[in-house]
Amino acid sequence: MRRGRRKFDDDDADFLKISRLEPALHEDPDLPEEGDRWSTWDGALHGPDPRPDWVRTEHGAVDTELGMLKTGKEADVFLVRRELPATGQVSMLAAKRYRDGEHRLFHRDAGYLEGRRVRRSREMRAMTNRTAFGKELIAGQWAAAEFGALGRLWEIGQESGLVNVPYPVQLIGTELMMEFIGDWETGEAAPRLAQVRTDSDGLADLWRQMTDALSVLARAQVAHGDLSPYNTMVHDGRLVLIDLPQIIDVIANPRGGEFIARDVNNVANWFRSRGLPVDAEGLIERLHHEAGLR
């Protein structure tokens, strides 16, 4: 039988006595019987409400690392299973771990730090000098920016039904954990748009989904900022936008209109190369209008 909530054993006087007499010889009492560790849900920042019902919030949930999905320029993405052993309820998560490597300074640094110069000066110095601490801070800001962007777009997607992003489950420091987009049984990730082969009807449908998503973003006055056939996944025929840490506020950013145009051209070129004649210029004009830029 599974022993009850061992996570809290440290608070238990008996446990302390026993552990002093018998230091754990063969097992670590801080670890669950199943999984690699207890769920890191407690103590993390959580995604927006209403939370999807598959999100496991229970104290007894355990996490199991299933390996790396992809190593990227700025982050590595891992597959993690979060499961409640008592009921067998499983959620599959993509853990995006930002490396404290050579990130650009976070683009909102200046504004973010203004007015907090004194309190933050040590952090600012560490970041501009790229000390180990400074790099960690920068990586954490990118993770937080992506967590915020996913939350915002997820809410817009819930309202409009016209844009899909992975649900952002939680954020801890430089690690963002989100809904795994792919087969939850086999752990196989959905293909990226760049890898998709489909007929002209399929292409036209994907382009329609793309223009719908871009319209919703424009009306929310944001641009993805790095949209491409690599930062778009196709899951069960549905487009899912990913990789959003650099989301652009197209009103505040003086080059907002250019970012919209660049996003459109990146994906329009791919559709054209597959043989679908798409009107990128017309779409850019419409999106600028929808964003209130002209």
Ligand SMILES: Nc1ncnc2c1ncn2[C@@H]1O[C@H](COP(=O)(O)OP(=O)(O)OP(=O)(O)O)[C@@H](O)[C@H]1O
């Ligand atoms: N939620 C997710 N579900 C499944 N797979 C994901 C998820 N998020 C990311 N991936 C996989 O990890 C890859 C890298 O993710 P992402 O683009 O967010 O990171 P990145 O560091 O910018 O990578 P790159 O440098 O390749 O663009 C994606 O192309 C995709 O294959």
Ligand SMILES: [Mg+2]
């Ligand atoms: Mg990417």
